[in-house]
Amino acid sequence: MEKLQAVRGMHDTLPGETPKWQLLEDALQVVLHSYCYREIRLPIIEKTELFARSIGAGTDIVNKEMYTFQDRNDELLTLRPEGTAGCVRALLQHGLIYAGPQRVWYQGPMFRHERPQQGRQRQFYQVGAEAFGMEGAEIDAELILVCARIWGALGIEGITLQLNSLGSHRARHSYRKLLVDYLSAHRGELDEDSIRRLETNPLRILDSKNPALQGLIDGAPSLLDSIDAESAEHFAALQDLLDANGVEYKINPRLVRGLDYYNRTVFEWTTDKLGAQGAICAGGRYDDLVTQIGGRATPAAGFAMGLERILALLECSGAEAVAGAPRxxxxxxxxxxxxxxxxxxxxxxxxxxxxxxxxxxxxxxxxxxxxxxxxxxxxxxxxxxxxxxxxxxxxxxxxxxxxxxxxxxxxxxxxxxxxxx
RNA sequence: GUGAGUGUAGCUCAGUCAGGUAGAGCGCCGGAUUGUGGUUCCGGUGGUCGUGGGUUCGAACCCCAUCACUCACCCCA
The missing domain is CATH 3.40.50.800 (Anticodon-binding domain)
Known part of the structure; x- marks a missing residue:
């Protein structure tokens, strides 16, 4: 008889490992609660359409990485690949979005059908925080300070905060044209992946690791030059707040996120200690998502962190959790x-x-x-x-x-x- | 999805190059005058060599397929 084993990319967390998970989860909760974020618990399965409409029909996540299946009554459902969409859906469905500013956090498994490797499994765990109804750069700054405090609480050092502004959706759209025009003019120099992304997600070409492309990318028009005045002001205000609170960051005009719903502020905490999967936490502002899902325009921002990657980082730095022994x-x-x-x-x-x-x-x-x-x-x-x-x-x-x-x-x-x- | 590497006892691994029906350490179980652990000594238990085919008189070893893990691309937390 064939031996039964876990589905590829789905990992068991054994009793010897759970104490460090619990320690991590406890530390995260303490910090989140100290900023008065309240926990929200959400379904793991949502209608497929929710993700297509929010993450973006052209993104890799939606196109090739979702666990989608038909329910017994032929409804198309998906195991959530991330937490923000479901969170927005829930707050909208229950009328909390319009009930004044909201700060919530969630945790749980996410699912993406990718090839497993270090720091990347098909079922993985995220803790995320989302804030709604606050327009200014203050909430962007607060979210980043929450992250910074979490790193402090965990004793994580040597990570970098990368920061960028995508501008308004409109500004981003016109920049996209500008970029496509520039890159199309140099089509011959592009690699296969980039040519594909020219259609699907041209901004991501800026993120390419291919050294042969770096010269071309350096010569590309800069996103920051073409963002709208209001977004630029918002970005400056955020930087002032971060400076005033001693948060170090690096402005990276090439930082674009893989999910379509972001606008204005985007950020990513990265490490060089985990091989190719360097992003341990990422987020930004998504002021148009509530509208996309069918609500009234509501400013919003949030972040999500990958717990496996944070744990891997903690192990790198030599931290050890004690297993629960009987007395x-x-x-x-x-x-x-x-x-x-x-x-x-x-x-x-x-x-x-x-x-x-x-x-x-x-x-x-x-x-x-x-x-x-x-x-x-x-x-x-x-x-x-x-x-x-x-x-x-x-x-x-x-x-x-x-x-x-x-x-x-x-x-x-x-x-x-x-x-x- | 693409490429490379790995898969032998509960665990860590040797054996693969030059085919001759499996080894070590740790663990586990038991014992050292029977109501006392941790050290030591002695004995024992343990694997259809990831799975399925093929080549061969004979395969852990060579070939093919497949599954899983690892790493990189890609993607992203």
Missing amino acids: FYQVMVGADAVNSGFRLAERLRDDIPGLPLLLHCGGGGFKSQFKKADKSGAEYALILGADEVASNTVLIKPLRTDAEQYKVTQEQLAAEIKRLL
């Missing part, structure tokens, strides 16, 4: 000991909620049970054998020090454990 391991030898041991343990759990107490299951003598107690990482063994059952006592043996084991009555045990905790 107490209860050794029980003989049927009578098991019997009264279970009842004793249940009483302890009543008295001390959350007590990390591991009961030995599966029999065996004292020797083998102690081996397992040691291996479990527990600090103390609680020992129950025939003698203890007969005398209504328990032996407590410290496993991590040379201290002698000692005897307490079963009535005293809860108090003694509280003392040891």
Whole structure:
């Protein structure tokens, strides 16, 4: 029979790895809550049309990377490839978009059918924050400061903030023409990918890694030269706020995002420690998305970060999370000991909620049970054998020090454990 | 989607070049006078060599296909 394995690009997070995930998630929550972002929980499946309309019908994500399928009633559905579209849809559907400024955050799995490699899997986890109803550059700055504080909380260093402004959609559209004209004039110098993108997403050609193209790209008209006056002002205001708060950034006129809904501010936090997948967090402003999804024009901005990449970065910098070991391991030898041991343990759990107490299951003598107690990482063994059952006592043996084991009555045990905790 | 590399015991790997029906370390289980772990010593358990075909008297090894992982392109968080 064929061995069953996980679907390609879908990873299991094993018990040994979950503590570091929990540590990361907790740290993110603390920072987000300190800026008063509130959690929103969203469906993993949405109608396909939502993504086609928001991310953009011409983007790679929508064209070749979505997990799309037909429901039993022939509805076209998609496993979400990102979180923003569903978030906007939910706030719109429930009328929160118009209920004054909103700050929300979400976390969970996203799905993209890409070839897996380092820092890129088909099911991956993002934490994102979105803010609605705020027009000025202040919210752009706040989002970036949230990110910066997250890096600080996690002890992540050596990453770069890249910043750009795409201008208004209109300005971006006319720039697109300008760029296509320029590149078409040099069509012969373009590589295969770039020629394809000339039709689909010409701005991304600016992002090309092909060294042969760098000269051509350097000579291209600059996006920043052609953005509208209001956007330029907005961008300047953002830079002032970042400067005033000591956030370092690099203006990168070639930074364009792969999702169509962005306008004005776009940013990306990148590292050079993770190979080809250098972006750990990215976002920007998307003032026209709410309209595209069918609502009234509402200014909006947000970011999303890739948790696998952040974890990989934390491992690079040598951080280690501690796995959850029991504090107490209860050794029980003989049927009578098991019997009264279970009842004793249940009483302890009543008295001390959350007590990390591991009961030995599966029999065996004292020797083998102690081996397992040691291996479990527990600090103390609680020992129950025939003698203890007969005398209504328990032996407590410290496993991590040379201290002698000692005897307490079963009535005293809860108090003694509280003392040891 | 394109290209390259890898796949042998629960884990890390040797064996592949020059085909002769599988090895090490760690782990796991047990023992060292039977109610005490962590060190040491002794013994044991362990793999249809990713999967399916082919070549051959004979394949972990050569060939083809396929799946998965890794890396790069691409894409993006």
